[in-house]
Amino acid sequence: MSDLSPAALNPGAVPLLRTVGLTKRYGSFLANDKVDIDIWPQQIHALLGENGAGKSTLVKTIYGLIQPSEGKMHWQGQPMVLSGPSEARAHGIGMVFQHFSLFDNLTVAENVALGLDGAESFKDVSARLEQVSRTYGLPLDPKREVWQLSVGERQRIEIVRALMQDPKFLILDEPTAVLTPQEADQLFIVLERLKEEGRAILYISHKLEEVKRLCDTATILRGGKKVATCNPKAETAASLARMMVGGEIKKVKAAASRQIGVPRLVVNDLSLLPDDPHGVRLEHISFELRGGEILGIAGVAGNGQDELFAALSGERLSKDPLTVVIDGQSAGHLSITQRRKLGAAFVPEERLGHGTAPRMRLSENALLTGHAASNMVQHGFVNTAATLKTVDRATETFDVRKAKRDPEAASLSGGNLQKFIVGREILRQPGVLVVNQPTWGVDAGAAAVIRQALLDLAARGAAVLVTSQDLDELAEITDRIAVMFHGHLSVPLPTAEASREKLGLLMGGSSIEPTTEAPHAARA
Amino acid sequence: MLSVLAASTPLLLAATGELVTERAGVLNLGVEGMMIVGAACGFGGAWLSGSIIIGALCGIVAGILMSLIFALMTLGLAVNQVATGLALTILGIGLSGLIGARFVGEKITPAPHLHIPGLSDIPLVGRILFGEDGFVYLSLALIVAVWYVLYRTRPGLILRACGDNHVSAHALGYPVLRIRMYAVMFGGACAGLAGAYLPLAYTPFFIPGMTAGRGWIALALVVFASWRPGRLVAGAYLFGAVTILQLHAQGAGLGVPSQLMSALPYLATVIVLVLISRARSGGSTAPAALGTVFVPDR
Numbered sequence: 114m115s116d117l118s119p120a121a122l123n124p125g126a127v128p129l130l131r132t133v134g135l136t137k138r139y140g141s142f143l144a145n146d147k148v149d150i151d152i153w154p155q156q157i158h159a160l161l162g163e164n165g166a167g168k169s170t171l172v173k174t175i176y177g178l179i180q181p182s183e184g185k186m187h188w189q190g191q192p193m194v195l196s197g198p199s200e201a202r203a204h205g206i207g208m209v210f211q212h213f214s215l216f217d218n219l220t221v222a223e224n225v226a227l228g229l230d231g232a233e234s235f236k237d238v239s240a241r242l243e244q245v246s247r248t249y250g251l252p253l254d255p256k257r258e259v260w261q262l263s264v265g266e267r268q269r270i271e272i273v274r275a276l277m278q279d280p281k282f283l284i285l286d287e288p289t290a291v292l293t294p295q296e297a298d299q300l301f302i303v304l305e306r307l308k309e310e311g312r313a314i315l316y317i318s319h320k321l322e323e324v325k326r327l328c329d330t331a332t333i334l335r336g337g338k339k340v341a342t343c344n345p346k347a348e349t350a351a352s353l354a355r356m357m358v359g360g361e362i363k364k365v366k367a368a369a370s371r372q373i374g375v376p377r378l379v380v381n382d383l384s385l386l387p388d389d390p391h392g393v394r395l396e397h398i399s400f401e402l403r404g405g406e407i408l409g410i411a412g413v414a415g416n417g418q419d420e421l422f423a424a425l426s427g428e429r430l431s432k433d434p435l436t437v438v439i440d441g442q443s444a445g446h447l448s449i450t451q452r453r454k455l456g457a458a459f460v461p462e463e464r465l466g467h468g469t470a471p472r473m474r475l476s477e478n479a480l481l482t483g484h485a486a487s488n489m490v491q492h493g494f495v496n497t498a499a500t501l502k503t504v505d506r507a508t509e510t511f512d513v514r515k516a517k518r519d520p521e522a523a524s525l526s527g528g529n530l531q532k533f534i535v536g537r538e539i540l541r542q543p544g545v546l547v548v549n550q551p552t553w554g555v556d557a558g559a560a561a562v563i564r565q566a567l568l569d570l571a572a573r574g575a576a577v578l579v580t581s582q583d584l585d586e587l588a589e590i591t592d593r594i595a596v597m598f599h600g601h602l603s604v605p606l607p608t609a610e611a612s613r614e615k616l617g618l619l620m621g622g623s624s625i626e627p628t629t630e631a632p633h634a635a636r637a
Numbered sequence: 638m639l640s641v642l643a644a645s646t647p648l649l650l651a652a653t654g655e656l657v658t659e660r661a662g663v664l665n666l667g668v669e670g671m672m673i674v675g676a677a678c679g680f681g682g683a684w685l686s687g688s689i690i691i692g693a694l695c696g697i698v699a700g701i702l703m704s705l706i707f708a709l710m711t712l713g714l715a716v717n718q719v720a721t722g723l724a725l726t727i728l729g730i731g732l733s734g735l736i737g738a739r740f741v742g743e744k745i746t747p748a749p750h751l752h753i754p755g756l757s758d759i760p761l762v763g764r765i766l767f768g769e770d771g772f773v774y775l776s777l778a779l780i781v782a783v784w785y786v787l788y789r790t791r792p793g794l795i796l797r798a799c800g801d802n803h804v805s806a807h808a809l810g811y812p813v814l815r816i817r818m819y820a821v822m823f824g825g826a827c828a829g830l831a832g833a834y835l836p837l838a839y840t841p842f843f844i845p846g847m848t849a850g851r852g853w854i855a856l857a858l859v860v861f862a863s864w865r866p867g868r869l870v871a872g873a874y875l876f877g878a879v880t881i882l883q884l885h886a887q888g889a890g891l892g893v894p895s896q897l898m899s900a901l902p903y904l905a906t907v908i909v910l911v912l913i914s915r916a917r918s919g920g921s922t923a924p925a926a927l928g929t930v931f932v933p934d935r
Contacts, residue, residue: 214802215802217925218924
């Protein structure tokens with residue numbers, strides 16, 4: 114591997130930012146352990162690592178949000194100590210947060226003004242906002258309130274806000290997690306342009322292919338320590354993943370032969386009005402899912418996936434019982450518990466607050482979905498031993514790591530809690546499993562366990578419906594993929610035929626006709 | 638009509654403070670407690686010094702001290718805001734009895750009414766517009782200032798941002814807890830002044846429990862006004878008018894039960910809440926982070 118780093122090419126050069134032995138301690142826990150990282154102008158630098166590897170801690174330190182326990186930062190060769198984000202911004206460091214730092218009830222212009230340091234009048238901010246958003250092709254209406262905007266537009270606000278400070282160094286925390294492939298491509302064009310303007314970019318992502326395509330350098334963190342700095346273009350996705358995990362990730366394996374059986378989940382012409390004003394209306398959704406089959410539903414968030422999940426799980430009932438048929442039984446009018454008794458199980462997207470009650474113990478959370486069809490409740494009394502046994506079995510089967518036998522749900526890390534939730538449902542041996550975003554924000558190791566569990570469940574004859582925004586995940590485990598757009602569900606394509614391009618077009622709202630339209634037609 | 642302005646002023650003052658507090662994302666249910674302590678201290682200060690202004694300042698300081706107890710608990714120690722606010726009211730009622738015990742039965746000269754020769758003598762409107770006590774005009778000036786700061790200045794934008802999403806505000810580097818503490822203190826100062834208004838201008842003596850639930854009406858008023866300063870003024874005068882109407886109705890021997898009349902402000906608030914939620918097209922009317930505890934990570 115040849116060393117193409119700017120330091121090697123130009124020995125006298127000084128990096129824009131250099132961290133030396135940056136360490137952050139929380140009690141006895143080392144979130145960052147002596148991290149050295151060099152950021153050069155005109156480079157896109159990837160920061161890779163599993164959940165909990167210390168990526169967020171590192172960028173928060175660089176942005177001045179948290180103070181390091183030890184170590185130093187040098188900005189253009191000069192020592193830099195930051196007491197807060199406004200000082201970081203004054204140096205020329207900008208940040209685009211993963212969970213947007215926006216204010217829903219304020220306008221776009223007000224949101225942007227809050228991210229600046231107040232020297233300009235509000236009118237000037239609005240004018241400059243329009244100018245910057247036009248220059249970079251990131252259209253925004255300054256007067257709209259944020260709650261009215263799509264996720265993609267919200268991200269544009271974050272990016273424009275950061276760009277308005279004319280940063281020398283821009284940090285982006287998982288910017289493409291919420292975008293369609295086409296929207297992501299647009300973002301990459303902007304990033305390439307920023308790089309050409311001489312800015313440095315630090316790019317956090319879980320999507321290794323994306324990193325290989327976009328980034329010039331990659332720093333890999335594991336357990337708070339830097340394990341490598343490399344040129345991602347010279348690595349493979351597998352070799353990067355190995356460095357992140359520190360070993361081989363178990364390859365997800367489909368069973369050699371899977372019996373496709375009778376239809377177990379049938380949805381007939383399901384239309385449903387949303388119950389909140391921002392919801393999506395479901396329009397004539399029909400599909401058939403057979404035993405042993407995994408159907409994937411792709412789509413940009415907010416196109417009706419949550420509404421479909423609610424209709425399938427029974428959180429929303431439909432008047433016509435025939436709209437949802439579980440194992441031959443009409444269930445459209447049945448409650449969640451009644452549907453569970455028919456052998457269905459549901460894993461919602463949000464782990465805390467929907468999938469589990471955060472402040473309740475795991476055993477109590479097991480009871481919340483397991484009471485319908487198990488021995489957990491006898492003669493109206495809770496059988497504590499049975500609920501604890503479910504926790505133990507889920508722990509053992511799905512490698513849930515936790516501090517105690519029966520902790521509160523909120524104390525588990527995202528990946529471990531998700532393994533517990535999926536495990537809790539799979540242990541009930543459901544005939545139909547509906548799961549929404551099974552591995553969202555979960556690290557590679559836990560994601561592999563969960564995907565394997567879904568494949569194994571299908572191999573035992575269950576019908577599995579997976580909604581996900583991660584196309585790689587759908588490609589890995591599903592048999593067919595359909596796309597949701599504005600409440601409509603496309604006709605499922607066999608996974609082998611569902612190219613990223615085709616799915617991307619469907620996700621953008623185009624129908625795939627056998628014409629040779631250019632892909633940019635997908636964007637209105 | 639004259640007494641409507643006087644009856645509305647303590648409501649407007651207390652609600653102005655609570656509006657700012659809630660806009661910053663803090664729900665302080667202790668308005669009644671801060672008011673009654675403000676009343677006791679305000680009367681005490683005025684009686685001992687012989688000055689209405691010193692009395693008003695004593696009321697303000699007492700309100701701020703009460704609100705600091707609340708700030709210490711909810712912001713410093715992240716205690717539940719609802720429970721702390723209720724406790725503050727109970728504490729305030731007890732404390733005011735203790736402080737005010739020696740002043741019960743004493744009398745002071747109430748705050749003078751303005752008199753501008755000519756203007757104040759205009760029939761009907763003259764006394765209303767130019768003949769009230771100074772607190773009435775102060776309360777109106779204050780709510781205009783609050784409106785201006787909230788919607789036309791950067792500190793106001795930052796305060797509203799803290800009430801909308803404290804996590805984002807923190808991520809952008811704003812000191813959420815400090816901003817909230819100032820907002821709570823402002824709320825305390827306003828409630829203390831509102832309380833002091835009662836013995837200094839409304840009735841020139843102190844009796845225990847003289848706030849008589851006005852703190853609760855002020856809280857309802859903020860919701861009634863859907864957290865908007867303009868509507869707050871309208872609501873305060875409406876609620877003030879209802880209070881006076883109730884007295885007159887009793888005096889005139891009308892057959893409306895006085896309990897029903899006293900309940901009117903609360904009923905009106907419930908009705909407005911229903912109307913708001915029905916008419917709502919999206920977003921949230923209330924500050925989105927209202928009543929939630931924030932603990933920054935470091």
